[in-house]
Amino acid sequence: MDWDSFFTVHQDLPREGPGAPEDVAWVCELAGVAADAMVCDAGSGPGGDVAALLQAVPQGRVVAVDKYFGDAADARFADEPRARGISADFSDLEALPEAPFDLIWCAGALYFLGLDEGPKVMAKALKPGGVLAFSEPCFFVDNPSPEAVAFWEDYPTQSEPAIRSAVEAAGFEILGTRRVSDAGWEAYFQPMEARIAVLRPEADAKLTAMLDLCADEAAAWRAIKDQTGYLLVVARKSA
Ligand SMILES: C[S@@+](CC[C@H](N)C(=O)[O-])C[C@H]1O[C@@H](n2cnc3c(N)ncnc32)[C@H](O)[C@@H]1O
Known part of the structure; x- marks a missing residue:
């Protein structure tokens, strides 16, 4: 990966993955998150969901943790004053002074740990009865096309029943699931495409290759979005 070109495209985007304020509101209502809850946005990117999280917990606090974008958040x-961001690894959230959390929100990032490890790692930083909400690559059809499989490259993307089983095996009760909406995906892709259009006229060969890669990702998703996307999972840790 040409990280310099990656960050040239991605710096200052409003979000680094799909999602929408409606997802946050749905999760917090379903989970009955208290108004004064302590929340962690794990893998927050530049904090695209922090405003919606703050709105859902009007007397609570939000800590946004991201390896690369925590300072931007x-x-x-x-x-x-109710929010802060830090550049840190989310596999050690229990070390944060705000831990343990009532809610860990993890949009499009738990897959960096994988479904077997991710929920267990997050559970360590949750209060008993705390809630993990995460969006996870998922096939929505039994026989996804080669294009849909290729979209996730080497990640072992699964069906909803398999995702549920993995989360339950980690000691969680599933409260609900739903797909991240097309609007949530466009909220990620459209600002990125606007950035690509600005950068392309002056781009050198390396940056052009990155612009093509990013543009291809958006086009690929639009072609296979009925077969795969993110499943939003809301799960309560056993008390
Ligand atoms: C697909 S982006 C989603 C960002 C954000 N949740 C959003 O929806 O805009 C995944 C994020 O996870 C972060 N990330 C990946 N591995 C991480 C780790 N081990 N610790 C903290 N952040 C990590 C990346 O820097 C990236 O910002």
Whole structure:
């Protein structure tokens, strides 16, 4: 991966993966998250979901943790005393002074740990009865096309029943699931495509290759979105 070109495209985007404020509101209502809850946005990117999380917990706090974009999230919410961002690894959330959490929100990032490990790692930083909400690559059809399989490259993407089983095996009760909407995907892709259009006229060969890769990702998703996408999973840790 040409990381310099990657960050040239991705720096300052409003979000780094699909999602929408409606997803946050749905999760918090379903889970009965308290108004004064302590929340972690794990793999927050630049904090695209932090405003919706703050709205869902009007007396609570939100810590946005991201390996590469935590500082950007912190700067974005510099005037908000109920939120902070840190650049850190989310496999050690229990070490944060705000832990344990009532809610860990993890949009499009748990898959970096994998379905076997991810829920167990997050459980360590949750209060008993705390809630993990995450969006996970999922096949929505029994026989996805080669294009749909290729979309996730080497990630062992699964069906909803298999995802549920893995989460339950980690000691969670599933409260509900739903697909991340097309609007959520477009909220990620459209600002990225606007950035690509600005960068392309002056791009050198390396950057052009990255612009093509990013543009291809959006086009590929639009072609296979009925077969695969993100499943939003809401699960309560055993008390
Ligand atoms: C697909 S993006 C989603 C970002 C954000 N949740 C959103 O929806 O805009 C995945 C994010 O996970 C972060 N990430 C990956 N592995 C991580 C780790 N081990 N610890 C913290 N952040 C990580 C990446 O930096 C990236 O911002």
